[in-house]
Amino acid sequence: MAFSLKNIKVNDIITINELTVPSQKVTCIVGQSGSGKSTFLRLLNNLDNPDSGKIYYQDRDIQTLDPIQLRRKVTMVPQSPVIYEGTIRDNVVVGLKYAGLEPVSDQYMNDILHKMKLNKYLDTIADELSGGEKQRLALTRSMLLDAEVFLLDEPSSSLDDKTALHVIQAFMRHMKERQKTVVMVTHDKELAEEVSDNLINMDTYSEQIANGGE
Numbered sequence: 001m002a003f004s005l006k007n008i009k010v011n012d013i014i015t016i017n018e019l020t021v022p023s024q025k026v027t028c029i030v031g032q033s034g035s036g037k038s039t040f041l042r043l044l045n046n047l048d049n050p051d052s053g054k055i056y057y058q059d060r061d062i063q064t065l066d067p068i069q070l071r072r073k074v075t076m077v078p079q080s081p082v083i084y085e086g087t088i089r090d091n092v093v094v095g096l097k098y099a100g101l102e103p104v105s106d107q108y109m110n111d112i113l114h115k116m117k118l119n120k121y122l123d124t125i126a127d128e129l130s131g132g133e134k135q136r137l138a139l140t141r142s143m144l145l146d147a148e149v150f151l152l153d154e155p156s157s158s159l160d161d162k163t164a165l166h167v168i169q170a171f172m173r174h175m176k177e178r179q180k181t182v183v184m185v186t187h188d189k190e191l192a193e194e195v196s197d198n199l200i201n202m203d204t205y206s207e208q209i210a211n212g213g214e
C-alpha cells in the first residue's frame with residue numbers, strides 16, 4: 001500500500017474510518033463539488049492536517065516524516081498550474097532544480113511535451129500559453145521528477161474532453177512504465193473510469209454531502 005488512513009476526521013468535511021491507496025496504481029478521486037476531494041489530496045502530502053486520525057505512507061506515520069522529504073517523494077500538481085517567469089524550458093528546468101535533479105536534454109523535454117500534446121518551442125514564453133497549455137506544462141514538469149507518488153488535482157479541467165483523454169492517458173502510461181503511484185482528483189467520471197485502477201468516491205466520506213450541503 002502507498003497510503004493507509006485510519007480514523008480520519010477533518011472538522012466537518014471528511015470522516016474516514018479506514019481507507020487505503022494502492023502502490024503503483026492509478027487511483028481516481030471523484031465526488032460532488034465540495035465533497036472534500038482537494039482536501040483529501042492535500043492530506044496525503046501533509047499540506048493539510050486531519051483533526052484526528054493517522055495517515056501512513058509506506059507504513060510510516062506522515063507526521064513523523066520531514067515534510068520536505070515527503071513532498072519530494074509525494075509530489076502535487078495543484079489545480080491552478082504554477083507558472084514561473086521565462087520560457088517553457090525555464091519552467092521545466094526550475095522543477096528539476098527544486099528537486100535537486102540534473103538538467104535533461106532539450107530532446108527529452110520535447111519528447112515529454114509531445115506526449116502532453118504541447119507542441120511549442122522550448123523558447124516560448126510560458127505566461128503567454130493558454131490555461132490548458134499551462135496545465136500541460138505543469139504536467140510535463142512533474143513528469144521529469146523522480147517522485148514515487150504523483151497527486152493531481154483536476155489536471156484536465158481546462159482541456160476539451162478529447163484532449164483531456166489523450167493527455168491523461170499518456171501521463172498514466174508514462175507513470176505505469178516507471179511503476180509510479182498516481183492519485184488524481186477529477187470531476188469527469190468517464191475519464192476516471194477510463195484511466196483508473198481504483199476509484200474513491202468522496203461523497204461516501206463527506207460530511208457536507210451527508211448533511212445535504214451543496
Ligand SMILES: Nc1ncnc2c1ncn2[C@@H]1O[C@H](COP(=O)(O)OP(=O)(O)OP(=O)(O)O)[C@@H](O)[C@H]1O
Nearest residue numbers: 013031032033034035036037038039040187202208
Ligand atoms: N482552507 C480551508 N478552510 C476552511 N474550509 C475549507 C478550506 N478548504 C476547503 N474548505 C471547505 O472544505 C470543503 C471541501 O473542499 P474541497 O476543496 O476539498 O472540495 P472539492 O471536492 O475538491 O471541491 P471542488 O470539486 O468544488 O473543487 C468545502 O466545503 C470547502 O469550503
